Amino acid sequence: MRVLFKTDYNQDIKFAKHGGYVFWYALLLVAVFLAPVALDTYWVNELTRVLIYALAGLGLMVVTGFTGQVSLGHAAFMAIGAYTHAFLLTQGVPFVFSLPIAALTSGIVGLMIAIPASRMTGLYLTIASLAFAIVVEDLIIHWESVTGGNRGMAVDPPALFGYEIYAAWEYYYIVLVLLIISIALVLNILRSPLGRAMLAIRDSEISAQSLGIRLARTKVLAFFLSAIITGLAGGLFAHFIQFLSPETFGILLSIQLLLMIVVGGLGTVHGAIFGAFLIGLLEASISILKDWLPPAIGTQPGLEPGLFGLILVLFIIFEPEGVYGRWVKLRTFLESFPFYRRNTFKRQRSYLKTERMR
Amino acid sequence: MSFFEIENLSLSFGGVKAVDDASFSMDEGEVFTIVGPNGAGKSTIFNMISSFYAPSHGAIRFKGADITAARADEIARIGIARTFQNIELFEHSTVLQNLLIGREIHNRVPVLRQLIFDPGMRRAELAHRRKVEDVIDFLELAHYRDERIANLPYGVRKKIELGRALCVEPELLLLDEPASGLNPEETEDMGFWIDDIKNDLGISVLMIEHDMSLVNEVSDRVIALNNGRVIASGSAQEVQNHPDVVAAYLGGAA
Ligand SMILES: Nc1ncnc2c1ncn2[C@@H]1O[C@H](COP(=O)(O)OP(=O)(O)OP(=O)(O)O)[C@@H](O)[C@H]1O
């Protein structure tokens, strides 16, 4: 069992709480930076996809995992990021400007919908977010001069200061660095007043208010940050898929993002990353499964959403703390063996509190 | 001008007059207690002070200013903190995080600086941490500092909720049944802390409580409420012996 002796309050502010963390995360960093050396192009691409999902999931985590506002419309922020970025590129705006403008555009849209949405709670907010996503999808279909409508839109390859990027490994590094920066910024928020206010609102709006936390402001800021991050992921995704069409960013993607953070573990940064890897694996398995199943079932259009929905429900019922939560339990069990109390984590079920009585 | 007062406060839920033309005023440095049977309207008065409910009639005044129309999130800034009858802690956070949230009103930094977490930001965080540690020492919570609330027993949670309200550094502290659910020893400790809060920290206390031993021990003044009306006021003894109060507790009409 590890006992931490605290000598300095800084210890609680640091990202890495003790030497073990430093070692394992350094190892992980080395591994992700060396991955393209060891893997072939196919796997580098797959890994890039997972990192983009992780970034989008991180964005959703801010609003849903930390602030407790369940959004079923986050694919729309990816769409706004992707289309804005792709459009700006066709207008000759360089990649290094276009990508942040796209992320910020998504953020501003997030801000605008958050202002009315911050008055809603629980299910109403979720339905509103769904409606928002449908409106955005419609807009993309009908705004043909910018988005190409149903015909879709090709995305120019990224170029950094005149140097065009074609190789998978080069793009992988761009995505990786942006993901790491985003994680660091989110972790900073979490150790600051805003992050604590978000967690407070998630658990008890009334006591948060009685302590002086401004509910609407906190929710709006959470939406803003969330939409920026998810919009950034959308911009990166645009290059990854190289061709944008409205159905790419439909309700299925929103469900997938939600599934990711629930399966990974709500309320933690780890959860978003874990979830992205698991969803990546799941997608790969489903495509293998499809070949293997009799065609009558395998080619059903509802197969993927059905499976995603089922897994989401099972996790909410049986493992509300997600895979990361399961891992924390396992680690606690190993560290405290043989003194583990069966009910150490007992009262922590029911995470997704969407409706609350005063 | 009194330190804190409510004047002719009324509020109905549907047909039920939860609070009916209630008035009282308390002085700075007092422990002022509201007693009364279940459903008398005590918590409803607190919820109006917190601006969770708007009274249909009457006014709430703090240090001469009318705060009846203040927003719920302004009350802490005005100098009033509270605890809840059914503990309202942030269940999935640690004790330390809960107490740090109590520093919210003193810790307002531009979001951009929070994102970057510059050295000045770190210094501010450390300063607030020291304030929180003072409260941890005061209530002897050091042992639980890094525990998640969900893992803690009821009595400890009550203490943490009190601690969180103290982190606000209020001038007036509202305690809604601080001793409910506590065993006799814990109740006795609560009495000592309330005394210390008044005498050492100089915070005035407005308390709702059913436990008469605690009421007798700490209260400077007591009022009794029944059916939303103030039916008696005075010392703890006077109120307890008042015939209307006895009748109210026995279930008769007051
Ligand atoms: N939100 C609400 N909606 C409807 N009725 C309410 C609400 N809050 C309180 N009431 C009613 O108002 C009356 C007073 O309730 P209140 O909670 O203030 O009582 P109390 O004096 O705090 O009682 P207790 O000692 O049981 O806590 C009760 O009849 C209660 O049912």
Ligand SMILES: [Mg+2]
């Ligand atoms: Mg009550």
